[in-house]
Amino acid sequence: MFSLSEENYLKVIHNLKIANSKNASTTLIAKELQTKASSVTDMLKKLADKKLVNYQKYKGVSLTKKGENIALNIVRKHRLWEVFLVDTLHFNWDEVHEVAEQLEHIKSDQLIDRLDAFLKYPTKDPHGDPIPTKNGTLPLDNSILLSNADTQKLYKISCVKDNSKSFLQYLDKHAITINSEITIIDKIDFDSSIIVKLSNGIPLTLSSKVSTNVFVNLI
Amino acid sequence: MFSLSEENYLKVIHNLKIANSKNASTTLIAKELQTKASSVTDMLKKLADKKLVNYQKYKGVSLTKKGENIALNIVRKHRLWEVFLVDTLHFNWDEVHEVAEQLEHIKSDQLIDRLDAFLKYPTKDPHGDPIPTKNGTLPLDNSILLSNADTQKLYKISCVKDNSKSFLQYLDKHAITINSEITIIDKIDFDSSIIVKLSNGIPLTLSSKVSTNVFVNLI
DNA sequence: GTTGTAATTTAGACAAGTCTAAAAATATTT
DNA sequence: AAATATTTTTAGACTTGTCTAAATTACAAC
Numbered sequence: 009m010f011s012l013s014e015e016n017y018l019k020v021i022h023n024l025k026i027a028n029s030k031n032a033s034t035t036l037i038a039k040e041l042q043t044k045a046s047s048v049t050d051m052l053k054k055l056a057d058k059k060l061v062n063y064q065k066y067k068g069v070s071l072t073k074k075g076e077n078i079a080l081n082i083v084r085k086h087r088l089w090e091v092f093l094v095d096t097l098h099f100n101w102d103e104v105h106e107v108a109e110q111l112e113h114i115k116s117d118q119l120i121d122r123l124d125a126f127l128k129y130p131t132k133d134p135h136g137d138p139i140p141t142k143n144g145t146l147p148l149d150n151s152i153l154l155s156n157a158d159t160q161k162l163y164k165i166s167c168v169k170d171n172s173k174s175f176l177q178y179l180d181k182h183a184i185t186i187n188s189e190i191t192i193i194d195k196i197d198f199d200s201s202i203i204v205k206l207s208n209g210i211p212l213t214l215s216s217k218v219s220t221n222v223f224v225n226l227i
Numbered sequence: 228m229f230s231l232s233e234e235n236y237l238k239v240i241h242n243l244k245i246a247n248s249k250n251a252s253t254t255l256i257a258k259e260l261q262t263k264a265s266s267v268t269d270m271l272k273k274l275a276d277k278k279l280v281n282y283q284k285y286k287g288v289s290l291t292k293k294g295e296n297i298a299l300n301i302v303r304k305h306r307l308w309e310v311f312l313v314d315t316l317h318f319n320w321d322e323v324h325e326v327a328e329q330l331e332h333i334k335s336d337q338l339i340d341r342l343d344a345f346l347k348y349p350t351k352d353p354h355g356d357p358i359p360t361k362n363g364t365l366p367l368d369n370s371i372l373l374s375n376a377d378t379q380k381l382y383k384i385s386c387v388k389d390n391s392k393s394f395l396q397y398l399d400k401h402a403i404t405i406n407s408e409i410t411i412i413d414k415i416d417f418d419s420s421i422i423v424k425l426s427n428g429i430p431l432t433l434s435s436k437v438s439t440n441v442f443v444n445l446i
Numbered sequence: 447g448t449t450g451t452a453a454t455t456t457a458g459a460c461a462a463g464t465c466t467a468a469a470a471a472t473a474t475t476t
Numbered sequence: 477a478a479a480t481a482t483t484t485t486t487a488g489a490c491t492t493g494t495c496t497a498a499a500t501t502a503c504a505a506c
Contacts (some may be wrong), residue, residue, distance in 0.1 A: 013463065034484055047464050049485055066471060066484060097341040107335045114333075116326045122316040178454090232493065253454055266494050268455055273492090284455060385490060 012113055015082050016041060017051050019112075021071055022079035030066030052202055084140040086112035087133035094129065094134040101185075102176035135176075136167030136186045137224065151223035155200070155216060159192045164226035165189060170221040171178045182212060190202040190224060231332055234301050235260060235416040236270050237279060238331075240290055243297035250287030296363050303359040305331035306352035307342055313345065320404075321395035339395040355386030355397075355405045355442065370442035374419070374435060378411045382443035389440040401431060407442060 010018075020040045024032035034052070038045045056063040059073035071079060089111040093105040099107075121142075124130075131139055131147065140146050151166045165188045168179065179185065183206065193211060194203040200216035229237075238327075239259045243251035252331065253271070257264045262440035276284040289296060308330040312318040318326075340361075350358055350366065359365050370385045384407045387398065402425065412430060413422040419435035 032454095044465065045484065046466080046486080063429045094339075097338070097345055099341070103337070105284070106458080107333070107338050114326070114329045116329070118322070119312075119326050122318070122460075125314055147485090172446070175380075205290075230492080254452090261493065262493090264454060265456080269493075344478080 009077065009115070013051065014055065014060070015113055016079070017048075017227050018071065018075050019082045019086075021061065021069060022076065025070065030072050036150060037069075039215060040067070048177065058199055076176075080140040080144040080146065084142070085114070085120055086136060087139040088120060088127065088130070090133045090135070091127050091130045091139075094124060095130075095176070100176075100180075100200065102173045102180070104134065105171055105173075112217040128168040132167075133188075134186070138185050151225050153220055154190070154192075154214075154224050155202070155219035157192055161191065162227045163190050163192075164188070164227050165190055165222060166225045167223040168221060170207075174194050175218075175221060182206075183208070184222075189227070229297065229332070232270065232398065233274065233279070234297070234332055236263040236267075236288065236323050237298040238276060238292050238301045238305075240280065240288060241295065241302065241317075249288050252287050256288075260261065283358055297364040299359040299365065301331050303361070304333070304339055306356060307339060307346065307349070309354075310346050310349045311342060311354045311359075314349075319395075320397075321351040321399070322390045323353065324390055324392075351386075351405075353405070354390050355384070367392055368442075370444050373409070373411075373423075373433075374438035375412055375419070376443055378414060381403045382409050382411075383407070383440060383445045383446050387440060387441040388442065394437075394440060397437070401425075403426070408446065 020037055023201045024036055024040065028036075034045045034048045038048045039212045041048070049163075050145065052061060052063045052069050055061040055069075055075070057074055061069045061071055079185045089108045090104045093104040093107060095102055124142075133139060135147065138147050138149060144215050150152075151167070154163070154165075165184065165186055167186070168176070178210055183188075189207050191205045192202050193205055196202065200219075201212050201213055202216075202219050205211055239256055240251045240358050242258050243259065247255075253264045254265045256271075257267045263398075271280060271282045274280040274288075274294065278291055279297065280288045280290055282288045305327045307445070308327045309323045312323040312326060313320055327363065343361075352358060357366050357368060368385070376382055384403065384405055386405070387395070397445070403409075406431055408426050410424045411421050412424055415421065416430075420432055421435075421439075422430050422432050424430055
């Protein structure tokens, strides 16, 4: 139905929209896909011809309803496979991304339906990201960034934004994971770092780069 | 490392070698890959440049040691995924081929190692075909074709040669499956059909096309 | 052995997706 | 508002894998 490249473009446009809540730019898409801006322009024209994106020269790009459905389906597959890799095959959460990037392009509705059932219909992936339903809806979430959370209140970590190996391994080292409980003890104005307490009770300083990549929920 | 096309060519050349025990011909490869003979010639030259096949114009092609290893690895992945689809996701054995054709190209040694462990190191796929080991050895098998088996002796079905939906569904209809016990009661010279008895005791006539696509072992 | 047929290869073309280099449009700075 | 910098697009080329049509080689029958 759609090529590997087309699917990757749609996915990236979708992710950029979620992250920036505005039209995706040629340059950002190129950076995400490790390609050149000129290649992106070429592909955007093709996707526009197929009515998968709304594209106007120099104005960035957004997904049409049809493009959005395809993108959500890819994201659904990606996240279900991540659950499989972690829960069933016992991968660590920092090892699954590259493999899931490949598995998400396998074309078989039956496969995904059965995988979903086998995994007991999970709603979140190992990084806390919601899994789109079969009909393409994403449950909304009232999580906030840890950097925006209040001091002295008890939160639960719900999701990590950055899925890079280095970030996830950093979190592992400090026993920070999905569903960890966390309280901000103090906020340092100077560099926007925060001092937090986890369930082990030992104070820990987190940089602003860390706290803006972690989502939490008030308990 | 290798492209999808390259991997498919190597796999088909390997399968043709197993099936015909001689060099694969351009035309047969083309038929298997649903492509044209001229395309095959082009690709064989490229594979020869990469030292994956021994190719001489007009003389057919065989795999080098390097090509053989890659092909066996693809076959290993294909068959492990088939076991997963049938044993874990409860696919029927006639539904797994197309999906496994996609899954076999996923590149991750870790994934296959962990899948292998999760499946408890299976040695045969759902059609009875042996699963190559990690270091590329295929256990040899003393199975014979049902069409070559003796009358009145008790055999066990070990493998089916044709993996097509229609053949597998035909076998399902008559409750013929891997490990079924079977005895040939009579052989009909006229059309080479045979009359067999399964565990239900009811005599059943099998055409020569069927009996040449089923392997059995003497019990 | 010659002849006809089938298999194979060559030559040239095409589509998808990418690239570089240059041009055009937009944004930012002064 | 003009000058500069950045982003985006265009034009033309390249790679991979495929195709058609024509030429060549191998094989089988007589």
